[in-house]
Amino acid sequence: MQKILVSACLLGERVRYDGGDCRQSGLLKQWQDEGRLIPICPEVAGGLPVPRPPAEIVTGDSDAVLCGCGVVQRQSGEDVTDAFVDGAELALAQCMRHHIKLAVLKEGSPSCGVSYVNDGTFSGVKIKGEGITARLLKRHGIRVFSEFEVDKLKLR
Template identity: 60%
Template sequence: MQKVLVSSCLVGEKVRYDGGDCLRHGVLDLWQKQGRIVPLCPETIAGLPTPRLPAEIEGGDTAAAMRGKAAVRRKDGEDVTAAFIEGAEIALRECWRHRIKIAVLKEGSPSCGVTCINDGMFTGNKIAGQGITAALLTRHGISVFSEYQLQEAAQRLDELEGRVG
């Protein structure tokens, strides 16, 4: 049975920066009952506390942050890039350990954003781009979806398990 890496906040764990969750139902409930879900929050697994100040990628894009040419900074200016990269690397290792080929991640997060992240100025504006974990998983061939793409994720799971013909 194919496992799916899922942002912990999407399965009810209160790990978001604000101490909350983003509980989603539907296919995630089914996958949880089937024992498919491997929940993980890259930020907390790397040692960041809950709650914590919000963080955004400043001074460049995700690729630049991963090369040390931009930074993930908390709203108070503290550089937390190393923790975000460590969390992404742990997520990738978990995917390898469980042979995971699909991830469902929290859209908009500087870790998990799949198609958009915040603009780096703490304005609430979203820009096109991926978070650090989403980018690293994608780079290693893992199909990454947001909580708004659950139908597509389910279709990919069906393909991997040979249920689409």
């Protein structure tokens, strides 16, 4: 049975920065019941607490962060780059361990955003871009979808 990595918040786990979740139903619920899903919150896996102050990619983009040139920080200026990179690497390790080729991640997140992320000014403005985990998984050939694209997944 093909396994899928999924953002834990999409399964109702209260791991978002604000202590909430973004539970989705439909196919994700069906796949969860079938035992196909491997949940992870990269930010929590990387050592960040729940709840936590929001963080954004403020210097560069996800590629820059992964090569050590970009910065993820909280509005206070606290650098949390290492936690985001560690979480992305742990998500990739889960994919390797379970031979995962597909992921469903939370759109807009600085870790999991598939098509857009916040602009780094803490203003709520979204820009085209990818979260750090999404980018790392794509680099390793894993197909990444947002919760809005679940119907595009083809399972065997």
